[in-house]
Amino acid sequence: MSAVIEAPAPVDAPTRPHIVVPRSVSGARSAGLPMAVTAAAVLAAAIAVPSLAGNYWTFIATYFLIYAMIGLSLILVTGYVGQVTLMAGTVVGIGAFTSAAVETHFGWPFWASIVAAGVATLPFSLAVGFPALRLRGLYLAIATLAFGRLIEELLFRGWDWFSGGFAGVAVKRPTLGISFESDTRYFWLVLFFFCLVVAFMFSFSRSRIGRAMRATRENEPAAQAMGVNIVKYKMMAFFLSGVVAGIAGSLQVHLVKSATLDTYGFYLSFIVFIMVVIGGARSIWGGILGGWFLIIQTELLRGVEWLTRYTDIAFGIGVLWVVLSNPEGLAGFFRDRWLWVREKPKWRALVAAGFATANVAVMWLMIHYGTQKGGA
Amino acid sequence: MLYLNLILIGASIGGVYALLGLGLVLIYRSSGVLNFAQTSMAMFSTYVYWEVTTRAPFLTVWGALLIAVAFGAGLGVGLYKTVFVRLRDAPPVTRLIASVGVAFILPALARVIWSGQSDHGIQLPAPFGTKVLRFGFAAIQTEQLALVVASIAVGIGLHQWMKRSVTGMALRAVAQNRQASQMLGVPEARISATAWGIGGALAALAGVLYLPLQYLDPNQMATMLPVAFAAALLGGLVNLPMALIGGIALGAMESLFRGMHGVFPRLAPTIAALGIVAFLLARIDRFFVTPAELKAIEGEGAGR
Numbered sequence: 001m002s003a004v005i006e007a008p009a010p011v012d013a014p015t016r017p018h019i020v021v022p023r024s025v026s027g028a029r030s031a032g033l034p035m036a037v038t039a040a041a042v043l044a045a046a047i048a049v050p051s052l053a054g055n056y057w058t059f060i061a062t063y064f065l066i067y068a069m070i071g072l073s074l075i076l077v078t079g080y081v082g083q084v085t086l087m088a089g090t091v092v093g094i095g096a097f098t099s100a101a102v103e104t105h106f107g108w109p110f111w112a113s114i115v116a117a118g119v120a121t122l123p124f125s126l127a128v129g130f131p132a133l134r135l136r137g138l139y140l141a142i143a144t145l146a147f148g149r150l151i152e153e154l155l156f157r158g159w160d161w162f163s164g165g166f167a168g169v170a171v172k173r174p175t176l177g178i179s180f181e182s183d184t185r186y187f188w189l190v191l192f193f194f195c196l197v198v199a200f201m202f203s204f205s206r207s208r209i210g211r212a213m214r215a216t217r218e219n220e221p222a223a224q225a226m227g228v229n230i231v232k233y234k235m236m237a238f239f240l241s242g243v244v245a246g247i248a249g250s251l252q253v254h255l256v257k258s259a260t261l262d263t264y265g266f267y268l269s270f271i272v273f274i275m276v277v278i279g280g281a282r283s284i285w286g287g288i289l290g291g292w293f294l295i296i297q298t299e300l301l302r303g304v305e306w307l308t309r310y311t312d313i314a315f316g317i318g319v320l321w322v323v324l325s326n327p328e329g330l331a332g333f334f335r336d337r338w339l340w341v342r343e344k345p346k347w348r349a350l351v352a353a354g355f356a357t358a359n360v361a362v363m364w365l366m367i368h369y370g371t372q373k374g375g376a
Numbered sequence: 377m378l379y380l381n382l383i384l385i386g387a388s389i390g391g392v393y394a395l396l397g398l399g400l401v402l403i404y405r406s407s408g409v410l411n412f413a414q415t416s417m418a419m420f421s422t423y424v425y426w427e428v429t430t431r432a433p434f435l436t437v438w439g440a441l442l443i444a445v446a447f448g449a450g451l452g453v454g455l456y457k458t459v460f461v462r463l464r465d466a467p468p469v470t471r472l473i474a475s476v477g478v479a480f481i482l483p484a485l486a487r488v489i490w491s492g493q494s495d496h497g498i499q500l501p502a503p504f505g506t507k508v509l510r511f512g513f514a515a516i517q518t519e520q521l522a523l524v525v526a527s528i529a530v531g532i533g534l535h536q537w538m539k540r541s542v543t544g545m546a547l548r549a550v551a552q553n554r555q556a557s558q559m560l561g562v563p564e565a566r567i568s569a570t571a572w573g574i575g576g577a578l579a580a581l582a583g584v585l586y587l588p589l590q591y592l593d594p595n596q597m598a599t600m601l602p603v604a605f606a607a608a609l610l611g612g613l614v615n616l617p618m619a620l621i622g623g624i625a626l627g628a629m630e631s632l633f634r635g636m637h638g639v640f641p642r643l644a645p646t647i648a649a650l651g652i653v654a655f656l657l658a659r660i661d662r663f664f665v666t667p668a669e670l671k672a673i674e675g676e677g678a679g680r
Contacts, residue, residue, distance in 0.1 A: 084469050131657055138410050138468050139656055142605050146652035149602055153645045266599070274480065277473055309491065312484030319477030323470055324462055 046191055050184035059255075062187045064295040065194040066252050071276045071287030072197055073244035079282045080210065081237045082217030084141040087128065087148030088272045091242050093156060093264025094121050095249025100169040100259045101162050110174030110254070117250035121242035124151065129238035145269075152265040168260035171253055190251050197244055201284050213237055271315075278318040280329025289330040293318070304366050381514040382635040383628045388520030390627020391527035395582035396600065397607030397619040398531055399575035403452075404613045405551040406571030408468055409460050412475040414579050414604060415597040416482035417455075421448035421580030422587045422596075423486050426500055437503040445580045452576020456569050464564070483594040490594075497591030503584065523585050524624070530578065531620030538616060543570060551614065603630075603648035609655045626651065 050058040074088050095117035102108040102116050128147050135143050156163045163169070173181045180186045204210045213233045215223035224230055253259045271294070279290025294315075301307050322329045341348045396414050403411045425444035428435060435443070455478060463471045504522035508515050538544035546567050549557040558564060587596060603626055611618030626648055633644035 084472070131653070135656055138472055141469065141472055142410070142609065142652055143656050145602055145605070146649035149649040150646050150653070153642075153649070157645075158642050270476065270480075274476065277476075309488050310484070313481050313488070316477045316479075316481030316484065319480065320459060320474060323466070323474040323477065324459070327470075 043195070047188065050187050055183050058183045058187050060295065060299050062183070062190050062255055063252075064291050065187075065190045066248050066255065067272070067275065067295050068288045068291030069194055069197050069248040069251070070245055070272050071279060071290045072201055072284065073241045073248060074272060074276045075281060075284065075287045076201075076241040076244065077237050078276060079286070080205075080213040080217060081234050083234070083237075084137070084273075085128070085144040085241075086141055086269050086273055087144040087151070088245060089265050089268025089270075090148035090151050091121055091124065091245040092249035092252070092268065092272075094124060094151070095246030096253040096259045096264060097156065097163045097169070097249075098246070099250035100164070100171050100253050103171050104164075104169055105161070110176065114247055114250045117246040118243040119246075121246040122239060125238040125242035126235075129235045148266065148269055156261055156264065163261060164259065166261060168258050170258045173254050173257065186255065190255070193247060193251060197247075198284065198288075205284065209233065209236065274315050274319055277322055278315065278329055280322075280331030280333075282328055283331040283335075285331040285334075286329050289334070293330065300363065300367060307366065378635065379632060381516075382631045384514050384516055384524075385520060386628035386631025387624050388516070388523040388627070389586075389631065390624035391523035392582045392586040392600065392623075393603050393607045393627050394527040394531060394620045394623025395578045395585075396604035397623045398527075398534060398616060399578040399582075400604055400608040401611060401613055401616055401619045402534070402547075402571045402578075403575040404608070406547050407456065407460055407464070407471075407568040409463075409471045409475055410468070410605075410613070411575065412472065412601065413455070413478040413482060414575070415601045416479045417448060417451055417576050418579035418583030419587075419592075419594065419597050420482045420486055421445070421451060421576070422500070422583035422592055423490055425580075425584045426498055426592055427490075429501055437501055441503050441581075441584050444584050445577045448580025448583075449573040449577040452572035452574070452579075453569050455576075456572035460572070461565055461568070464568075483598075486594040497593040497596075500584075500588040500592055502588035506588075517589070519585065519589060526581065526585060527620065527624065530581070531616060534574070535616045543567065547571060602652065603627075606648040606651040606655065609652055622651075 049061050053061065070088060070092055073091075074085070077083050077085050098120035099113035099117040102113045103110075108116065124147075128144060131140075131143055173179075173186055174189070175181070178185070180189050205214075212223070212228045213236075215226065215228055216230050216233055220230060249264070275290035275294040276287060277290075278293055279288070280286030298311050301311070326333055328335075337352060341352050396418065400411055400414055403409055403414075421444045424447045425440050428440035428443050429437060432439070459474055459478065460471065463474055502519040504518045507518045509518060509521065538548060546557070546562045547570070549560070549562055550564055550567055554564070583597065590596065604623070607623035607626055608619045610622030629647050630644045633640045633647065635641075
């Protein structure tokens with residue numbers, strides 16, 4: 001008689017629906033202290049990455065942060081005002097070449113050159129954003145593709161002073177009082193910028209402007225009727241996105257210490273776009289998860305010889321997976337799993353933990369087995 | 377005279393743009409997909425052509441050409457039936473993203489299947505040969521001439537087919553008013569699959585005729601995509617004859633610019649991009665699209 005009987009859940013207990021209407025672009029609520037503690041813990045772990053992971057993985061982690069920043073810049077346009085742009089790679093290139101050019105030709109210091117990289121994107125954002133006010137959807141996608149090609153041909157390939165031509169340009173890592181020459185220190189520098197961008201995005205998404213932008217995305221005429229100045233917010237999204245992409249480009253140049261023609265343009269635009277689609281274009285997490293998928297995951301499995309040939313196929317299938325069954329990408333996928341666990345935490349947490357462990361185990365086995373076989 | 381020759385040779389590349397653009401138009405009209413995978417489909421089918429010419433030389437290049445074109449058609453139908461039929465009611469941008477995904481898969485798949493061979497590019501036998509023909513003012517390879525003739529013939533044939541055949545009429549009906557045509561019993565999925573099949577076949581034809589002049593590689597033809605878009609956009613993504621004219625004209629202009637002096641060779645690759653921006657901003661499609669079709673496009677929420 002003393003068996004523990006679980007009290008049935010009250011009938012009117014708020015149950016979470018399986019299909020979740022996106023609350024906000026950020027997906028974050030003001031959870032207060034636990035959130036702050038988590039953030040602090042993540043930051044501490046991130047700062048410790050170089051000492052835990054070694055030089056090579058520090059370099060890869062820096063790459064990941066930069067790509068996540070590019071992803072976030074794309075989300076400002078694609079996620080916030082709902083416009084598809086296919087010239088992200090070109091905008092990153094503008095930032096990269098600008099900062100390399102002002103350093104080599106004018107001898108500007110790093111701080112000035114990174115600001116220049118951000119500012120240099122503004123006229124291009126204006127040039128693209130202006131027609132974007134008239135064009136939407138497919139037509140904007142093609143128009144941005146064309147603009148990207150145009151800038152690539154005229155500015156990158158056509159103007160050697162700016163881009164260094166086929167030889168490329170070499171730059172040095174910055175020295176700001178202390179030297180950021182080492183991979184570790186440079187990682188911290190990039191982490192600093194990354195945190196700035198993420199903090200900006202989170203506060204921005206809950207601000208008045210962020211809400212206005214999302215209203216524009218969901219229903220343009222309705223937003224307009226409510227007095228949202230669509231023109232202003234679309235332009236603002238393009239400007240902000242360009243600045244973030246430009247800064248990311250400048251950081252990338254200083255990471256690899258050179259800028260070459262092949263790095264920026266057509267292909268980068270597509271790969272970054274795909275990265276954001278897979279990660280989830282409507283959420284800040286989408287940019288970060290997409291960057292993880294593109295950089296870290298690919299790098300982890302690089303040792304597995306037979307698998308590397310399938311990475312592009314995996315990206316394509318990832319896109320189809322998102323389009324056909326998971327419109328919010330990895331971010332939405334993980335959020336839905338998280339809500340599923342929260343509904344009945346007791347046993348579902350175990351299931352989820354089991355799955356996560358199995359996934360990690362499979363990956364570890366693949367890496368272990370693959371590298372042994374590949375001999376790398 | 378040199379310029380006339382440049383235009384003629386450019387028209388052969390223009391034939392490739394036109395064939396790709398015609399396929400884009402057909403696919404867009406029937407299923408509302410702006411197909412970013414058009415050039416990858418061409419590249420992939422050309423690998424099949426190469427495979428047949430090396431494995432089964434007794435079929436001659438003509439047999440290989442036919443098989444590759446049939447494969448392209450099957451690829452188009454297969455892509456529609458597996459992916460795009462599920463996106464019939466999705467927003468246009470979602471369909472575009474799906475086609476970008478396919479455009480990633482096909483080259484990667486080609487790299488997996490034909491790895492080893494594809495490292496430095498493959499030289500292909502040209503179906504029409506590479507003999508140089510001379511007419512008074514101009515010299516042109518037979519293969520290039522075949523491209524011009526084929527694209528014009530295909531363009532005119534498709535236009536007539538759209539105008540006269542029952543399937544063509546059904547296709548136009550679906551493009552103009554989807555709901556009404558559904559109510560009248562037009563089998564939308566079958567019509568769209570047909571259009572995808574033709575689009576795939578045209579892509580294969582473009583690849584097989586053009587790539588012998590270059591070399592075969594998984595990334596080959598990717599940069600032709602914006603130009604094909606420009607050609608298709610000249611007809612507002614619905615008008616077949618304008619896509620044909622646009623493709624050939626763009627090819628001729630590029631070639632002309634490449635052969636001129638000064639800054640012109642550098643500007644050649646930008647013509648298509650400039651064209652796209654100008655066409656879109658000037659809303660050039662309204663000149664070549666019937667009001668009913670324009671309304672249908674706008675109802676789609678494709679843009680504007």
